[in-house]
Amino acid sequence: MGYGLNSAYRWRRGPWTWETGGDLRIAEGETQERFRNLGDGFTRGRIAGGRTEVGGLYAESAYDGGALLLTGAVRVDAWAARDAIRQERDLAGGAVLLDSRAPDSDGVTPTARLGGRLRLSEAIWLRGAAYSGFRTPTLNELHRPFRVGNDITEANPELEPERLYGAEIGLSGEGATAWDATLFYNRLEDPITNLTLAQGPGTFPIAGFVPAGGSLRQRRNAGAIDAVGLELSAGRTFGPLSAQAALAAVRAEVDGGSVAPQLTGLRPAQTPEISASAQLEWRAAEGLNLFAGLRYEGERFEDDLNSRTLAPAFTVDLQAAWAVRSGGEIYLAADNLFDAEVEVDEDGDG
Numbered sequence: 001m002g003y004g005l006n007s008a009y010r011w012r013r014g015p016w017t018w019e020t021g022g023d024l025r026i027a028e029g030e031t032q033e034r035f036r037n038l039g040d041g042f043t044r045g046r047i048a049g050g051r052t053e054v055g056g057l058y059a060e061s062a063y064d065g066g067a068l069l070l071t072g073a074v075r076v077d078a079w080a081a082r083d084a085i086r087q088e089r090d091l092a093g094g095a096v097l098l099d100s101r102a103p104d105s106d107g108v109t110p111t112a113r114l115g116g117r118l119r120l121s122e123a124i125w126l127r128g129a130a131y132s133g134f135r136t137p138t139l140n141e142l143h144r145p146f147r148v149g150n151d152i153t154e155a156n157p158e159l160e161p162e163r164l165y166g167a168e169i170g171l172s173g174e175g176a177t178a179w180d181a182t183l184f185y186n187r188l189e190d191p192i193t194n195l196t197l198a199q200g201p202g203t204f205p206i207a208g209f210v211p212a213g214g215s216l217r218q219r220r221n222a223g224a225i226d227a228v229g230l231e232l233s234a235g236r237t238f239g240p241l242s243a244q245a246a247l248a249a250v251r252a253e254v255d256g257g258s259v260a261p262q263l264t265g266l267r268p269a270q271t272p273e274i275s276a277s278a279q280l281e282w283r284a285a286e287g288l289n290l291f292a293g294l295r296y297e298g299e300r301f302e303d304d305l306n307s308r309t310l311a312p313a314f315t316v317d318l319q320a321a322w323a324v325r326s327g328g329e330i331y332l333a334a335d336n337l338f339d340a341e342v343e344v345d346e347d348g349d350g
Contacts (some may be wrong), residue, residue: 007021016061020060028051052081058075084104086143098206124172124174128168128169133163135162141219151348152217179234183229187226190223223256225253227253242280243279244279246276267301268304269304287322288322291317295314299311318333
């Protein structure tokens with residue numbers, strides 16, 4: 001269950017716009033599941049969950065001078081993780097096998113951002129930004145363990161928030177062809193990673209038995225991730241036809257620090273170096289639109305140790321959409337038209 005509230009006050013004075021406000025978000029929940037199936041049904045039950053709270057105050061301002069736009073903001077957030085519980089029982093006899101209650105944690109995190117945009121000519125803009133941010137761990141990451149094949153991933157109620165620092169600079173153009181190019185650098189500190197702790201077979205505290213070919217992982221704050229990237233996009237309309245294309249190239253590297261030195265120099269899991277997409281839309285008739293979409297995702301690694309490689313994938317999607325008089329739409333879609341194999345996960349046994 002999640003709930004929250006926010007409040008803001010905004011005012012203008014000449015080219016300046018100001019806003020102050022605050023917000024609060026609260027989430028609480030638990031997983032209730034059966035697990036440990038040895039072939040004759042599940043033998044154990046688990047209840048795990050807790051509560052997270054994030055509340056902050058902020059102030060931001062923007063100056064719009066026509067050819068020059070400046071924005072800035074500061075924010076302070078207080079966060080907390082509370083009421084963590086994990087209980088596991090034997091389903092046959094009801095015996096309590098695990099009763100763990102992690103201590104509450106909390107903290108205060110300030111963040112800020114500064115950005116600007118300058119018109120260089122009638123059709124070209126230069127822009128830049130520097131920013132910081134953070135993300136608190138989810139209830140899933142804090143409390144819910146899971147198993148995929150022979151790989152077991154444990155939750156971690158002692159996770160800390162991730163913190164992001166970054167900067168970017170870009171050019172964008174207007175006109176018959178609209179285009180955009182952005183170069184960025186990001187550093188993510190204390191990233192929440194599914195960290196490999198051991199390989200099976202073996203029996204481990206809390207997780208229990210990990211079969212041969214499987215891995216034991218736990219969500220942990222592991223060092224930092226540095227990423228440098230380039231994003232390109234362009235679009236143009238030719239009468240009833242319109243086309244858009246985008247490309248992203250990212251070089252990301254892990255610095256495992258003292259927590260996970262074995263990850264230093266590796267690429268973050270599930271992070272391709274190249275991804276691209278393109279879309280073509282044709283207004284074939286009054287109320288009838290036809291779409292074709294292409295998507296490419298480069299090679300990436302399934303795990304933190306870069307030992308399991310997921311192959312590149314290229315897919316094609318088609319869609320026909322008819323507008324109806326009531327204001328709605330009827331459409332027919334074919335996703336992954338040529339049934340391309342898209343690898344999203346790989347277990348220890350391949």
